[in-house]
Amino acid sequence: MATPFLQAISINKTYPGERFAGLRKTSLSIHPKNITAIIGESGSGKSTLLKLLYGLLSPDEGEVQFNGERIWGPEEKLIPGHDHMKMVTQDTDGLNIYAKVWDNIAGLMPNTDVAAKKERTQQVLKQLNILHLADKQACYLSGGEKQRVAIARALITRPEVLLLDEPFNQVDTSFREGLQQDIRQIVEETGLTVIMVSHDPAEALSMADELIVLKDGEILEAGHPQSLYQNPQHLYTARLLTNCNVLSSADAKHYGIRSKAEHIVIYPEWAIITSSWTRKNWMVKQVLFKGSYEDLVVEKRSVTLRLLNSKPGKYAAGDKVHLKVKKYLEF
Ligand code: ADP
Ligand code: MG
8 A cells, every 4th residue: 555645643632721622533644736625613723733734733642644754743853844845824924025026935945056046936936926026025015915925935945745824814805816726726737735724615615625624623524525515414514614504493394394303404505596476485585796696585484594696686675486495404
């Protein structure tokens, strides 16, 4: 059997305190040349897991291995963090704001081969679409541009693994998508392995090849984004990935759903307005315009459902409609 690329074997990490905090008996194997996204509520242990994988923290028990070798913790290394990995977080403090973008990036390469240094710097600037900013002083950059420079600095020395801890939080939505696409492309072109923590479901779903769901310091479930989205095994996962409707089985009964489960989950796109002349027993309460689509809040017997309408302008508050629920989940 081939040696696993990067794996955690039964790692435990407990922070001192009255309530449990940290990571419990966690095992996982990271696929090389893929993007793995770690998602979970705030405080679920995402950053802790990332730091343990990188070697910024040592586990209390168990170990992390990179290509079959145990990763050294911060007390065993002069410069904490594995030499073949780089980590980028929200803070771009590592940047020298008085220096030009070019020098911020090129400065991390040795001077032994000046031609190679120039070529590599140019390559990384191109990969991150910041070649036009090369001569700009870092203090004049926008948040999104600074984040691109931070990632370029991480990639210049060709790490095998790039760890991202919610690095796009400060970046405008419009810039974020471009940056997400560029990282995907770098992974496809160079075979880089990316492990990212994200709390944005759209980001995790669109970027990741593999999703890992953390809850209270434990892995709850893991899998491909599509299957985890369509068939989560836990309500917690559904809630993380979508703004879903959660009904009690008593409420769901009014809508023809018979189930003994405690919670019935209906995603906004699973409730569809159908044409019917007779049984229009739902009332549109609110129409929330979102540009290319609308969120409709509909109500029946004081139970509300939020659903997706891809044809804005078709319905108004007060309209009576007929609804069909084409899929639901039981928990
Ligand atoms: P996440 O990144 O998912 O928000 P973290 O991994 O940062 O979560 O933290 C997990 C839990 O451990 C939280 O309850 C947090 O308060 C606690 N924690 C994190 N770092 C420390 C620390 N250095 N000392 C004590 N508790 C910590
Ligand atoms: Mg965190």
